[in-house]
Amino acid sequence: MYDVAVIGAGVVGAFCARELKKYDLDVVVAESADDVAAGASRANSGIVHAGFDAPAGSLKAKFNLEGNRLMEEVCRELGVKFYRNGSLVLAGKGQEEQLRALFERGIQNGVTGLRIVGREELAAMEPNVAEGAQSALYAPTGGIVCPYGLTIAAMGNAMDNGAALECGFKAVSAERCKGGWTLHAASGKTLSARIVINCAGYGSEQVAALFGDSSFRIGARKGEYMLLDRSCGGFVRHTMFSLPTAAGKGVLLTPTADGNVLVGPTSVEQAEYDTSVRREGFDDIRAKACLLMKDIPFSQTITSFAGVRAYSDRHDFIVEWSAACEGLFHVAGIESPGLTSAPALGAYAAKQVAEKLGAGKNSTFDPVRRPQHWFRSLTDEEKNEVIARRPEYGKIVCRCEEVTLGEIVDAMRTNPPARTLDGIKLRTRAGMGRCQSGFCQPGVFDILRSEYGLQADEVTKNGGKSFVIAGGEL
Amino acid sequence: MKRDLVIIGGGPAGLAAAIAAYDKGVRDILVVERESRPGGILKQCIHNGFGLTRFKESMTGPEYAQRFIDEAEKRKIEILTDTFVTRLTDKKEVTCMNERGIFTIQARAVILAMGCRERSKGALNIAGTRPAGLFSAGTAQKYVNLYGMLPGKRVVILGSGDIGLIMARRMTLEGAKVLCVCEIRPHSSGLRRNIAQCLDDFGIPLYLQHTIVEIRGKERVEGVVVAAVDKDKRPIAGTEKVFECDTVLFSVGLIPENELTKGAGIPLDGRTKGCTVDGDRETQAEGIFACGNVLHVHDLVDFVSEEAEIAGSAAAEYLFGGERQKRLIPVQAGQNVSYVLPQRLDAASESPQKLYFRVTGAIKNAVVRVEGGDGVREWKKIAVAPGEMEHITLPPAYFREAEGLCVSVLAQEA
Structure with a gap:
């Protein structure tokens, strides 16, 4: 049994997991999609708001200001631009x-x-x-x-510190078990944890309902x-x-x-x-x-x-213990300025949960993650040293964004590992440039196949049934 | 590292330029190619019809490329494969990257032959979802011809560029059902022979003045909505028709890949999206030449080879004799002409100059008129279309005294 199960691997879930790992807690993140940052965290404005917009005294104002203050250090630690x-x-x-x-x-x-x-x-x-x-x-x-870059980095850092990530875990029911809750997924998988944090974005109303909590609506x-x-x-x-x-x-x-x-x-x-x-x-x-x-x-x-922004009927963030159900904490209704607030929301939720469980600090927590863009920010001389050791860093796969084979291989071998074309794209920018993957897609397709031993008809764009090849091999 | 001539790109343009420069006496030549093998996009163009103009025989793309690869090998021209040029300066410094590292070559002359890329679906702002199953036509061609994989089984193609037409036939031959080709303009941008051989022969309808207004499907494409458009290319309400399909191919234009050129600060032509060049295919940066699809998009590789030979020979001349004294005069696109290449001509040249141009719309019984030199010259053409590049040749006597030339195309008066 885990100490904490976080439902949802968007930016809020990722920061909850990372902040929880600063305590002596076993943490799992359950994500219904096949990769992190699959919902609102993938497609938003990427703005770190100053905080003048939220109504005074609201949770939005509080977490916005706190998140904005934290962002610089968090991004330095996580290696995010x-x-x-x-x-x-x-x-x-x-x-x-x-x-x-x-x-x-x-x-x-x-x-x-x-x-x-x-x-x-x-x-x-x-x-x-x-x-x-x-x-x-x-x-x-x-x-x-970069909103998905921040999410990937926060989740990766949580995983580097021991958090588990279960992708493709769509929770369909929750039942009480001794000392906590057991979550059942559509796939048949189960997870048990003492505390559950609901960071399911648009799905957070449904997740609350699994626990018999109908205290808010999500639009x-x-x-x-x-x-x-x-x-x-x-x-x-x-x-x-x-x-x-x-x-x-x-x-x-x-x-x-x-x-x-x-x-x-x-x-x-x-x-x-x-x-x-x-x-x-x-x-x-x-x-x-x-x-x-x-x-x-x-x-x-x-x-x-x-x-899609998931907003609550309270028109403010919902950051609280469920009144209806013991052991469930909501971080829901996180519309703008949610990205800005995420580090602060994660820290707040983790503190609440750690206090409840009486958890101490995790003395081995390492907040630092190697920047995703580490290679491209090197000088030519430094790049040459890397290429001498790892020649795949000298091989350009995506010509518009000049992404190397080495970076793509790393994206599959770094937490959270990329398993799809979009997964590679979000981590490396391969396919994100002006040709929009016209040239590099078959190359990335090949790299995924060989890394994971996939058949041609098993490679997907972004998980599920989003197969790239639908006509078979000739 | 120093080299006399660095050619960026080992496709048909780069190879032909290298061979021409060699044959004019240049020996220190390096062709830099980003892929593992030379030949460029021809490697995946396994259909025939290449070489009809130049060699009077029909070859496949790989066969056409191989002729030039063989010629380059015969001359022991060095081709550095798996090497990507990351930077170019107008001082002819070429920075490369490969599995051995990053290094800069100081060239005495450079030929740009980077080719072009397909305009992406993203640029079109089509409404609807963004599922798997959306491919640019060239990407699908790579999957089918080089990977032996069929991207999908029911296909709608947007855009009637040549690659889209070729892929309509190719996908059909491999067992897919191609439902239609939609072209937003009133005319195809492809070659007439491709419409006949790739669509008509297979009963694939071409809907002119139609476009895709919506893409449907969550994970994989499930269908598209096609609508007719008015003369301003706006969809006409009430004409929508749904096609169930699992794949959409986009063949909506080619764009010269001039990122390196821009980085070097060399001026581009807004119309061709390539450099502005003179008759030698020399750009506005001394000693830097350009040819092939990076200069302007060609319909036929035969003309790419021809243009590359001009650039290769001129680069050789430059290497041996330095910058020639030129009297450059502008060549302008007149009525019904979208562009003329070269954009500048050396009026002091002693050799005939060939002008290539495209028209803005299809004209039957057309007259090509050149003005500005010694009188007005006219050529008759049975039919001209935007999808087919035209050319005329001017003798030196015509432009010797000229201050500028203008090429226009008119409908012949009955």
């Missing part, structure tokens, strides 16, 4: 009062460094800013991070995005927002931690989880983004996608 590029909320004529209100709220929330900049300074900060933007709220503590709100090629990297430096409305923070335009430009998201209420993109979504993004920046190089779009 994080940039405090600062954010700008733009206001047009007649919107000065709203901007002022946002500034006041930020001050109340404890955000540091906030100030309102005028048109001239704004234009100097962002030469391509839209003509209509007269002033802006500048938040220097705003940042950007799905889809957000569509367009991603522009790295060649547009210099187009924007800060994360550009418009003034928030009741529907959320609206369409933003930001550089990504990997040097692309991301535009989105839309906001579409949905009856169920659905990541399809709509034609109207693109029109919506284009129309709204033009209020932020002028001459956006949409012709350099390399892909478009959608993510």
Whole structure:
């Protein structure tokens, strides 16, 4: 029996696992998909919010500020690229009062460094800013991070410290057992743990229901995005927002931690989880983004996608022990600023659980993980030393992103191991460039086959039945 | 490391350029190839029809490539395979990476022959899901022809580029059902002979002015929604039709791969997405030449070889004689012409100059008109189409006094 079972390997579950491993606890993470970061953590804006947006006194405000404060150190430990590029909320004529209100709220929330900049300074900060933007709220503590990179790294670090990961574990029932709970998966597998943490994202309402807890509802709100090629990297430096409305923070335009430009998201209420993109979504993004920046190089779009935010009917985070059920802790309804908050949410949940179980500190915990991008950040001389020892680091597989065979092999042999084309892509960027895997996909397909001894019709794009080859061998 | 001539890319362009340079006397040649074998994309083009123009015989892609590989071997031209060029400067420094490490070569002349890549589905912003089963046509071609695997059994193809047409036939021959080819434009971008031999002969419908408006399927493609489009390429409501399929191939254009060129700061032509060159195929960086699909996308490899020979010979001339005194005049694309290559011509040249160009739309009974030199010259063409590159040759007497030339294509008056 494990001490703790975390349900869900999104960014919140990953940080729960990592923080739990700072205590003397046996931890397992049960994930219904075949890889980590399969839901909202895969497809979101990748923004580390400053914290001026959440209502004062809310859990969102509390964890946002705390998460933002932690992010720098966490990313250094985990080897994840994080940039405090600062954010700008733009206001047009007649919107000065709203901007002022946002500034006041930020001050109340404890955000540091906030100030309102005028048109001239704004234009100097962002030469391509839209003509209509007269002033802006500048938040220097705003940042950007790769959301799936952060999730993979946090989960990997938890695993390096002894946490177990069970992918393909879709919990379908929970029953009391001596000293805890037994979870049953659709596959027939079971897991037992003294405490269960519910980090199941959109599925967290269903997970709560398995335990007889129906204290909250989870809704799905889809957000569509367009991603522009790295060649547009210099187009924007800060994360550009418009003034928030009741529907959320609206369409933003930001550089990504990997040097692309991301535009989105839309906001579409949905009856169920659905990541399809709509034609109207693109029109919506284009129309709204033009209020932020002028001459956006949409012709350099390399892909478009959608993510689903799971929000709760409390419209705030749910971070608490279940009132209905002993031994169940919820970290649910984690919509924006969930990515920012994740390190703080994990630390808080782990502390609650450790106290409950009376667990002491884990003296052997190592917070450091080798950066995923370690090889590409070396000098040519250092790379040559690596290649001399491991020649596969001299062999480029993905030409657009210049990903080497060595990096791909590492992605399959580092926690959490990649087993699919998308798994390799999220860990190494192979296939994420301008050709969108046209050239490297067969190569990566081959590498997966030989590493795992798979037949041609067993390689998947992202697990399940997403087989790459559906017509068999000739 | 120092070399006289470094050629980036060991496909048909790079090989032909190397052979031509050798035959003009250059001996210190290095061809850098990122794959394990030379031949480039021809390795996976196992259909025939290559070489009809140049060799007056029909060969497969690998056969065509082999001729050049054999010629290069005969001359003992060094081809460094499994080596990736990571950086190029306008000072002709070429930085390479392979399993032995990273090293920089100082070349005296460079020929760019990196080829092109397929425009990806991601650039199209198609609505719907993003399941497995979406392939660019060339990727599917690699799976079928080099891996011996069939990507899927029921296929819809978007875009009527040549690779898509070839793959419609190829997938059909291997037992897949190709439901249709959709082309958003009113004309195909492929060769007429490919439409006849790859679609018509197999009863595969080509829907012009149609596109895919939605992709369906959660894990693997389950179907697509196809709709007719208006003249602005906007889908027409009410024309949607659902096709159940497990695979979608995209053949929606080719883009010269000029990342190295951009890194070196060499100017590109917005139209061709390749360098702007003169008749020698010399770019705006002295001693750096370009040829093949990295310069502009060709329909026929025969013309790639021809262009590469121009570049290879010119590089040799440059290596032996230094930069020639040139009087460069601009060559402009006029009415109904999308681009002309080369973009600049040496009016002082003593040899005839061949101009390649593409038209913007299909014209029957067309007249090609060149102006700006010694009078107006005209050539009659029975039919021209955007999918087929055209060319004309000008004698030195025509452009000797010219300050600039303009090529246009007009419909012949009845």
